[in-house]
Amino acid sequence: MADAKDSTSATDTTVKRRVALKVLATTLGAGAFAKAIAPIQQFTASTNAQEWLQKHYRELSSRELREVLARLEAETKQKYGREVTIEDVRPQAGVQFAYALNLSVCIGCRRCVEACHQENNHDRASHNSYIRVLEMEQGSMDMERGRADYDHPVRDEGKFYLPVQCQQCENPPCTKVCPVEATWKEPDGIVVVDYNWCIGCRYCEAACPYHARRFNWRKPEVPAHEINPKQSYLSNRIRPQGVVEKCTFCLHKTRKGELPACLEACPTGARVFGNVLDPNSSIRWVLENKRVYVLKEELGTRPRFFYFFDK
Amino acid sequence: MSRDNKTAHHLTYPRFLLSAFWRASEGSWVFYTWMTALTAIALVGAHAWALQLANGMAVTAMTDHVSWGLYIANFTFLVGLAAGGVMMVVPAYLYDDHDMHDVVIIGELLAVAALVMALLFVVVDLGRPDRFWHMLPGIGRFHWPISMLSWDVIVLNGYLLLNLHVCGYLIYTRYLGKKPDPRWYRPFVFLSIAWAFSIHTVTAFLYAGLGGRPFWNSALLAPRFLASAFVTGPAFIVLVLQIVRRTTRFTVPEGAIQRLLSILRVTVLVNLFMVASEIFTIFYSGGAHAAAGRYLFLGLHGHAELVPWIWTAISFNVLAAIVIHTPALYRDRRVLNAALILTFVGVWIEKGMGLIVPGFVPSTLHEIVPYAPSKAEWQVCAGVWAFGLMIFTVIMKVGLQAMTGEMRAPSAESDAHTINNDDHAEEAR
Numbered sequence: 001m002a003d004a005k006d007s008t009s010a011t012d013t014t015v016k017r018r019v020a021l022k023v024l025a026t027t028l029g030a031g032a033f034a035k036a037i038a039p040i041q042q043f044t045a046s047t048n049a050q051e052w053l054q055k056h057y058r059e060l061s062s063r064e065l066r067e068v069l070a071r072l073e074a075e076t077k078q079k080y081g082r083e084v085t086i087e088d089v090r091p092q093a094g095v096q097f098a099y100a101l102n103l104s105v106c107i108g109c110r111r112c113v114e115a116c117h118q119e120n121n122h123d124r125a126s127h128n129s130y131i132r133v134l135e136m137e138q139g140s141m142d143m144e145r146g147r148a149d150y151d152h153p154v155r156d157e158g159k160f161y162l163p164v165q166c167q168q169c170e171n172p173p174c175t176k177v178c179p180v181e182a183t184w185k186e187p188d189g190i191v192v193v194d195y196n197w198c199i200g201c202r203y204c205e206a207a208c209p210y211h212a213r214r215f216n217w218r219k220p221e222v223p224a225h226e227i228n229p230k231q232s233y234l235s236n237r238i239r240p241q242g243v244v245e246k247c248t249f250c251l252h253k254t255r256k257g258e259l260p261a262c263l264e265a266c267p268t269g270a271r272v273f274g275n276v277l278d279p280n281s282s283i284r285w286v287l288e289n290k291r292v293y294v295l296k297e298e299l300g301t302r303p304r305f306f307y308f309f310d311k
Numbered sequence: 312m313s314r315d316n317k318t319a320h321h322l323t324y325p326r327f328l329l330s331a332f333w334r335a336s337e338g339s340w341v342f343y344t345w346m347t348a349l350t351a352i353a354l355v356g357a358h359a360w361a362l363q364l365a366n367g368m369a370v371t372a373m374t375d376h377v378s379w380g381l382y383i384a385n386f387t388f389l390v391g392l393a394a395g396g397v398m399m400v401v402p403a404y405l406y407d408d409h410d411m412h413d414v415v416i417i418g419e420l421l422a423v424a425a426l427v428m429a430l431l432f433v434v435v436d437l438g439r440p441d442r443f444w445h446m447l448p449g450i451g452r453f454h455w456p457i458s459m460l461s462w463d464v465i466v467l468n469g470y471l472l473l474n475l476h477v478c479g480y481l482i483y484t485r486y487l488g489k490k491p492d493p494r495w496y497r498p499f500v501f502l503s504i505a506w507a508f509s510i511h512t513v514t515a516f517l518y519a520g521l522g523g524r525p526f527w528n529s530a531l532l533a534p535r536f537l538a539s540a541f542v543t544g545p546a547f548i549v550l551v552l553q554i555v556r557r558t559t560r561f562t563v564p565e566g567a568i569q570r571l572l573s574i575l576r577v578t579v580l581v582n583l584f585m586v587a588s589e590i591f592t593i594f595y596s597g598g599a600h601a602a603a604g605r606y607l608f609l610g611l612h613g614h615a616e617l618v619p620w621i622w623t624a625i626s627f628n629v630l631a632a633i634v635i636h637t638p639a640l641y642r643d644r645r646v647l648n649a650a651l652i653l654t655f656v657g658v659w660i661e662k663g664m665g666l667i668v669p670g671f672v673p674s675t676l677h678e679i680v681p682y683a684p685s686k687a688e689w690q691v692c693a694g695v696w697a698f699g700l701m702i703f704t705v706i707m708k709v710g711l712q713a714m715t716g717e718m719r720a721p722s723a724e725s726d727a728h729t730i731n732n733d734d735h736a737e738e739a740r
């Protein structure tokens with residue numbers, strides 16, 4: 001190791017002693033380093049080689065995709081103790097989804113928030129959900145005067161309620177910024193995340209103007225009996241630690257003709273969802289007959305989530 | 312140099328590396344104490360990071376509301392420090408300032424260390440660092456040219472390589488006792504000048520490009536980043552030059568220090584001017600877009616977590632500006648050095664707690680969720696800084712000894728420039 005010739009006038013023994021000391025110090029340092037980063041083993045144990053080598057969702061062949069889904073099902077069984085099915089539900093041709101919400105009838109009960117929490121297998125401890133409801137001052141559209149942490153019986157005098165979730169922007173700033181294309185817009189308008197490709201930089205979370213994205217700050221915990229076993233790869237399967245997730249308009253349901261969980265849970269019928277390309281759909285009727293508006297229109301994100309008032 | 316006998320690089324280069332390793336680990340007890348202390352801090356940081364990886368980023372104080380914190384703040388600051396080194400390169404190469412030419416390698420070595428730290432801060436901020444390969448062009452899916460982050464990855468790594476090449480080449484040729492061939496480094500130096508501007512501009516665009524964050528979405532951000540970079544770079548280098556003078560045989564011409572100080576006199580004021588413009592725009596027009604600014608400078612709806620930070624930063628910078636413009640004060644080197652440290656810390660706060668965090672508070676839905684870094688975050692940050700300073704110390708040691716001729720290849724021993732490189736004449740520290 002030592003380039004002893006370099007130090008010409010040093011005596012042999014001094015050099016030898018120095019070499020020995022340096023070897024000792026290096027060994028000690030390396031040992032201490034190994035000890036310091038030992039907790040990494042816990043992390044590596046939670047993942048595996050197949051997962052690490054897995055390709056981007058859109059590059060998987062159908063055979064590879066089947067293997068991935070089977071592996072994920074087995075992992076859920078092993079880690080969460082529950083038999084689940086994870087499908088890959090593809091967008092349908094001729095379908096463009098949109099959502100509308102009637103602010104005149106929403107009472108701010110947050111049933112949609114709860115339904116999302118259950119449907120999408122959110123972490124129980126943090127009570128995560130893709131929907132946030134703002135309690136707003138009657139007569140003002142200023143979000144600065146709204147509160148998301150209201151905690152009293154609803155609906156309150158002089159207030160109205162503004163539920164906000166992913167707006168499935170037509171021009172989404174979140175997908176633009178992703179350095180690895182882990183998030184993109186699907187042909188039916190839904191913005192999705194490949195949880196197995198995301199590197200967890202949270203740039204998209206900073207870019208989203210609607211606070212629609214969530215990060216898995218720790219491994220999500222859901223008791224086995226509370227897990228929703230009907231899952232899909234791009235939506236409600238239990239997410240890994242350290243990646244970003246978001247509302248997918250419940251694509252595992254809606255792409256099969258069902259309605260999103262938040263709509264089904266709404267007791268007032270404030271929510272309207274459907275395919276805007278279908279001339280007979282109720283969403284089409286709302287968009288054609290109500291004076292709808294979108295949040296932060298000035299940003300040019302062109303949301304697919306509309307709001308309207310009845311009276 | 313291109314004249315005579317070809318050097319057998321495959322033999323001399325490994326020998327050069329060995330020699331560099333040997334010299335990097337030689338020094339006085341001050342040096343060993345310094346390195347041991349840094350190692351200890353770096354180990355604490357490595358441990359905290361390993362725990363963060365195992366238990367998730369919940370060990371940080373970041374939330375879905377404030378999703379970037381101390382790590383990205385330090386990253387931003389360090390990109391500035393790396394770019395700031397160019398303030399030595401410009402006078403040396405564009406204006407042929409000979410004093411500066413003698414010491415310019417220090418600015419380049421600083422850029423190397425600062426970039427290593429900046430890149431490490433990105434790595435520790437990732438939720439899944441194990442998936443870094445997804446970013447590699449070719450095998451991963453590198454989202455270039457759309458994502459600003461992909462540009463940043465390119466310019467930062469490019470700048471690192473440029474500086475590594477220039478420093479490595481100069482040090483190696485000096486080691487061989489030869490005169491460096493300008494063709495092998497001058498074009499790269501000129502490229503690196505333009506590149507230095509690009510690294511901090513692209514880093515500013517990372518934030519300025521987000522329409523949903525009005526506090527960042529300003530055309531002033533990139534110029535402001537550059538101004539503050541040209542404050543921290545020269546300030547840090549003037550401090551380093553004085554340490555070099557005391558602890559090595561490397562001669563530091565006073566002219567270089569004076570030149571850096573005169574650059575600093577301008578940049579400190581430009582930086583303060585930009586902060587003032589920002590404050591004017593926020594408070595004169597008001598409105599919801601100014602909410603983050605109000606939160607930062609005065610507090611908002613009963614929350615004032617960042618107010619002490621930003622006013623500390625501004626007072627530090629104002630104080631430093633006063634000192635470096637008042638001959639009676641700056642003539643005393645201790646006062647001057649205190650001012651340099653103040654402005655260094657001032658910009659660090661301004662770019663971190665004063666720039667990254669208020670981008671998230673209030674949130675995009677106008678909720679105020681305060682953020683203060685957790686213990687784990689402080690540990691990781693200290694660890695990265697300690698590691699970076701270790702790198703800086705080591706490359707400075709090797710680089711400067713090659714420059715003075717203390718480190719020479721055996722084949723170069725006949726060289727007239729060789730200074731006595733007796734190991735026991737313990738020069739370094």
Ligand code: SF4
Nearest residue numbers: 166167169174208212
């Ligand atoms: S609301 Fe946010 S997450 Fe959803 S598409 Fe728009 S920018 Fe992306």
Ligand code: SF4
Nearest residue numbers: 178198199201202204
């Ligand atoms: S957090 Fe994931 S999805 Fe979001 S930008 Fe980073 S890699 Fe892309």
